[in-house]
Amino acid sequence: MTPPLLEIETLHTSFSTEAGIARAVDGVSFQLHAGETLGVVGESGCGKSVTALSILRLVRPPGRIEAGSAIRFEGTNLLALAERDMQHVRGNRIAMVFQEPMTALNPVFTVGDQIAEVARIHAGASRRSAAAKAVEMLALVGIPDPAQRATEYPHQLSGGMRQRVVIAMALVMNPALIIADEPTTALDVTIQAQILELLADLTRRLGTSVLLITHDLGVVAENCSRVIVMYAGEVVEESTTVELFAHAHHPYTEGLLGAMPRVGRGAERLATIPGTVPAPTAWPVGCRFRERCAFAWDRCAKDHPPLYQLGSGHQSRCHLAEEPNRRAHPHTPLAAASGVASA
Amino acid sequence: MRRYLVLRALQALGVVAFITTLSFMVVHLAPGDPIGSSLQGPNVTEAIRQHWRAEYGLDRPVSEQYVRWVRLVAHGDLGFSFSQRRPVRDVFADAIPRTLLLSGMALLLSFAFGIAVGVLQAEQPNGSRDRWLGRVLLLLYSVPDFWLALMVLLLFSLRLRLFPPGGLHDAVLYDYMTPPQQLLDSLKHLVLPVLTLTVLSSAVVARHQRGELVSVLSSDWMRTALAKGLSWRAAVRRHAFRNALLPTITIFFANIAVFASGSIFVEKVFSWPGMGYVTVTAVAARDYPLVTAGVLFMSVIVVTGALVADLVMAAADPRIRLR
Amino acid sequence: MPAIGVRHRLLRDRRVWIGLGVLAFMAVAALTAPLIAPYKPDAQLDIVQLAGQAPSSAHWLGTDPFGRDVLSRMLFGSRVSLTIALAAVAMAMTFGTLVGVIAGYFGGPVDSVLMRLVDAAFSIPPLLYIIVVAALWGDVGIVALTLLIASVAWFGVSRLVRAKALTVRDADFVMAARALGMSSWRIVTRHVLPNVVGPAIVTSTLAIGNVILLEAGLSYLGIGVRPPQASWGSIIQDGAERMSDQWWLTLFPGLAILVTAFACNALGDALRDALDPRQLQPLRDDDTPLITA
Numbered sequence: 001m002t003p004p005l006l007e008i009e010t011l012h013t014s015f016s017t018e019a020g021i022a023r024a025v026d027g028v029s030f031q032l033h034a035g036e037t038l039g040v041v042g043e044s045g046c047g048k049s050v051t052a053l054s055i056l057r058l059v060r061p062p063g064r065i066e067a068g069s070a071i072r073f074e075g076t077n078l079l080a081l082a083e084r085d086m087q088h089v090r091g092n093r094i095a096m097v098f099q100e101p102m103t104a105l106n107p108v109f110t111v112g113d114q115i116a117e118v119a120r121i122h123a124g125a126s127r128r129s130a131a132a133k134a135v136e137m138l139a140l141v142g143i144p145d146p147a148q149r150a151t152e153y154p155h156q157l158s159g160g161m162r163q164r165v166v167i168a169m170a171l172v173m174n175p176a177l178i179i180a181d182e183p184t185t186a187l188d189v190t191i192q193a194q195i196l197e198l199l200a201d202l203t204r205r206l207g208t209s210v211l212l213i214t215h216d217l218g219v220v221a222e223n224c225s226r227v228i229v230m231y232a233g234e235v236v237e238e239s240t241t242v243e244l245f246a247h248a249h250h251p252y253t254e255g256l257l258g259a260m261p262r263v264g265r266g267a268e269r270l271a272t273i274p275g276t277v278p279a280p281t282a283w284p285v286g287c288r289f290r291e292r293c294a295f296a297w298d299r300c301a302k303d304h305p306p307l308y309q310l311g312s313g314h315q316s317r318c319h320l321a322e323e324p325n326r327r328a329h330p331h332t333p334l335a336a337a338s339g340v341a342s343a
Numbered sequence: 344m345r346r347y348l349v350l351r352a353l354q355a356l357g358v359v360a361f362i363t364t365l366s367f368m369v370v371h372l373a374p375g376d377p378i379g380s381s382l383q384g385p386n387v388t389e390a391i392r393q394h395w396r397a398e399y400g401l402d403r404p405v406s407e408q409y410v411r412w413v414r415l416v417a418h419g420d421l422g423f424s425f426s427q428r429r430p431v432r433d434v435f436a437d438a439i440p441r442t443l444l445l446s447g448m449a450l451l452l453s454f455a456f457g458i459a460v461g462v463l464q465a466e467q468p469n470g471s472r473d474r475w476l477g478r479v480l481l482l483l484y485s486v487p488d489f490w491l492a493l494m495v496l497l498l499f500s501l502r503l504r505l506f507p508p509g510g511l512h513d514a515v516l517y518d519y520m521t522p523p524q525q526l527l528d529s530l531k532h533l534v535l536p537v538l539t540l541t542v543l544s545s546a547v548v549a550r551h552q553r554g555e556l557v558s559v560l561s562s563d564w565m566r567t568a569l570a571k572g573l574s575w576r577a578a579v580r581r582h583a584f585r586n587a588l589l590p591t592i593t594i595f596f597a598n599i600a601v602f603a604s605g606s607i608f609v610e611k612v613f614s615w616p617g618m619g620y621v622t623v624t625a626v627a628a629r630d631y632p633l634v635t636a637g638v639l640f641m642s643v644i645v646v647t648g649a650l651v652a653d654l655v656m657a658a659a660d661p662r663i664r665l666r
Numbered sequence: 667m668p669a670i671g672v673r674h675r676l677l678r679d680r681r682v683w684i685g686l687g688v689l690a691f692m693a694v695a696a697l698t699a700p701l702i703a704p705y706k707p708d709a710q711l712d713i714v715q716l717a718g719q720a721p722s723s724a725h726w727l728g729t730d731p732f733g734r735d736v737l738s739r740m741l742f743g744s745r746v747s748l749t750i751a752l753a754a755v756a757m758a759m760t761f762g763t764l765v766g767v768i769a770g771y772f773g774g775p776v777d778s779v780l781m782r783l784v785d786a787a788f789s790i791p792p793l794l795y796i797i798v799v800a801a802l803w804g805d806v807g808i809v810a811l812t813l814l815i816a817s818v819a820w821f822g823v824s825r826l827v828r829a830k831a832l833t834v835r836d837a838d839f840v841m842a843a844r845a846l847g848m849s850s851w852r853i854v855t856r857h858v859l860p861n862v863v864g865p866a867i868v869t870s871t872l873a874i875g876n877v878i879l880l881e882a883g884l885s886y887l888g889i890g891v892r893p894p895q896a897s898w899g900s901i902i903q904d905g906a907e908r909m910s911d912q913w914w915l916t917l918f919p920g921l922a923i924l925v926t927a928f929a930c931n932a933l934g935d936a937l938r939d940a941l942d943p944r945q946l947q948p949l950r951d952d953d954t955p956l957i958t959a
Contacts (some may be wrong), residue, residue, distance in 0.1 A: 018674065104564055169567075362786065370802055406949075418921070481935065483926070485931050494916070634802070638795075645790070646789050
């Protein structure tokens with residue numbers, strides 16, 4: 001089997017804050033193969049965005065990636081690279097699509113300039129050829145009248161258009177990997193589908209791998225072959241998308257699936273997960289989901305669960321893997337019982 | 344955009360009218376008058392003073408004097424300076440270019456220095472370089488303008504004798520110099536006042552620039568720039584710099600009064616006969632027309648500064664320009 | 667929680683200790699001037715022997731052309747300078763807060779009128795305005811000078827307080843208080859004022875520095891303090907003419923002004939950073955705390 005394109009090993013990223021050290025990413029490991037679209041799902045604050053930024057080493061003080069972490073991309077540990085060599089990776093081999101197309105573009109430069117900049121940095125393109133490349137990229141992402149649009153400023157474009165610009169910017173150097181951090185969250189529902197379709201279409205044609213970060217399992221279902229569920233700085237479940245939707249194992253994943261609106265369920269109230277994510281400055285001992293879990297028992301308060309192997313490619317960080325019988329006896333979660341506002 | 348321009352210009356006009364009216368009232372309602380203080384001596388009788396008061400219209404009610412003054416100003420007549428014994432317009436014609444020369448050079452230099460220092464600081468916010476430069480700037484920010492001017496004068500002129508102590512040019516020898524010598528002499532007289540004013544206002548520019556830069560460093564587009572593969576330094580210099588420059592210019596010109604008061608002191612200490620020096624001297628002589636016109640000039644400058652700042656901002660920011 | 671954070675940040679900030687230390691030193695020196703001053707401030711000690719003496723063990727900061735001890739004059743001068751600064755800022759802060767709260771809380775036409783007034787006031791160069799008023803209205807004493815300075819120092823406070831009051835006005839707890847039928851007066855005193863105190867204190871601290879500089883500049887121009895009484899600025903004025911041979915007359919009072927203004931500005935900056943830590947470390951939401959400066 002070919003080595004994975006991207007391999008993350010025990011990634012720890014923490015931020016020193018006034019309340020103490022926040023362990024935003026606390027020992028995350030996963031692999032991503034060439035040509036694959038891998039989904040990373042979780043609530044805001046679970047560490048998925050910080051994971052993405054760690055891959056590009058864009059975490060700035062007071063945040064830092066702890067020693068002992070490794071991020072291997074095309075066989076090289078990115079964390080061992082000199083900053084100059086890392087700059088050669090960013091925007092060139094790994095590109096990023098950010099959440100907010102409103103603010104991700106610099107308001108005082110034309111969109112053409114901002115796309116052209118990538119070609120100028122990495123391909124050493126002349127001003128003229130970089131500008132031509134920008135127009136070409138705008139055409140590629142389906143923007144009508146690209147030559148005209150290239151001379152416009154971000155505020156003159158709609159949100160969907162702007163996200164197309166951001167995607168164009170990411171694709172200039174035909175990177176091996178695109179990290180898309182909630183690429184559609186800020187957009188209207190109809191535009192969301194278009195943008196995802198565009199991204200899927202282009203990456204399939206170019207053979208680009210995608211790390212798709214989202215809080216929306218619907219997005220995962222439509223775009224990803226495999227999925228990782230993150231909670232409180234950790235991977236809590238990993239499996240193929242089909243397996244996850246059919247046989248979710250971790251109670252948190254079940255909660256997420258239950259919170260998903262589905263066609264045909266109509267007015268029925270969406271199940272929600274009671275309680276909130278604990279503070280990253282003080283992760284609880286044992287299972288971090290315990291207080292919000294309907295199955296938690298005394299062992300969950302003491303033992304921090306490892307990632308249990310459930311079958312080929314399916315792992316879950318839940319003691320239920322060893323004591324599946326307990327699933328028959330749900331109780332009221334601690335967080336709900338003590339009257340903590342439900343999420 | 345046009346609507347904005349018109350509204351903004353009208354507002355500025357209103358402010359100028361308000362300030363000049365205020366200054367006219369303050370000057371004219373003050374106790375004492377120029378005839379009383381300048382016409383004195385054993386042979387001067389009250390009748391003679393009355394004659395001159397009538398001659399200058401000073402015996403009329405203040406409201407009447409005000410209407411007359413506004414009408415004259417509208418026609419470009421700023422009145423007659425008692426103390427200099429020539430039309431205010433002539434006094435200004437001499438003084439304004441001198442002030443523009445001194446202040447203009449200092450402004451250009453302080454923007455160049457101030458912005459460079461601000462960028463150096465913001466490249467590593469709260470790093471050791473940022474903190475040290477910050478302390479130096481705070482010190483310069485806290486220094487009394489006139490005292491710094493005096494110290495510069497003391498050190499470079501009186502002690503080291505590198506530059507002349509003040510004035511436009513050499514009082515005695517200038518008329519006997521060849522043109523190149525005259526130019527050199529004038530430049531020598533400019534060095535210290537320009538230096539002092541530059542040091543004072545580049546501290547202000549640098550503080551603004553650093554603050555604006557630091558606040559844009561956390562923008563999402565800054566992160567996009569880094570994700571593209573730009574180095575931090577290049578992202579600061581290419582992207583953040585441009586976004587921070589406009590607010591810096593705007594804040595500076597919106598507060599041009601600070602710069603104006605610095606230039607008044609510098610002109611005074613270095614005996615540079617520009618607008619600040621002329622106005623301060625006129626106050627001491629109770630030269631009403633000159634003081635009123637001086638205040639008018641200064642407030643027009645200040646209001647225009649704020650106006651220009653707004654317009655530059657509007658013209659340079661595509662979000663406003665293209666509205 | 668935020669209050670604890672603010673106190674923590676302040677205690678850790680060296681600028682706070684330096685600023686407070688310098689100001690405490692100045693305050694003690696001013697208060698105890700009659701006790702610690704080596705000579706009487708306006709005593710002409712020996713006009714022949716002791717005029718214009720350079721600093722020595724008997725006269726640490728030298729003597730002036732009238733044979734007066736510069737250190738003693740500076741100690742007494744600090745009382746004048748500091749009193750004017752504190753009184754002017756106290757007045758400006760009170761008035762500025764009042765105007766700011768009224769404009770911000772009541773909004774509408776009241777706000778428009780007051781803020782246009784503040785805009786206009788900002789366009790007047792304060793120095794020029796005071797020079798004109800003071801010089802033309804004749805003998806302006808210390809009280810009048812204080813009032814004049816206060817009259818140009820309040821708009822900064824009012825603009826900031828207004829901005830804060832505007833946000834407080836729309837806060838949920840104020841809405842709730844209004845819904846409960848609480849009177850405007852009670853809402854202002856109970857809810858709005860406590861919330862605008864922070865920004866008001868920060869601007870006032872910074873204003874003290876500026877006012878000290880302004881007062882010194884005016885005294886240097888001969889406005890306000892009359893001889894034989896002295897303030898730091900007027901001592902410099904006395905010495906400016908003799909600067910070429912008696913540099914100590916201008917150097918030391920200027921340093922005193924510089925150090926005091928620096929202390930106020932350092933303290934003010936520290937307070938501002940402590941109350942608004944985002945300026946130091948711009949943090950976004952938990953998920954993306956990336957580019958933190």
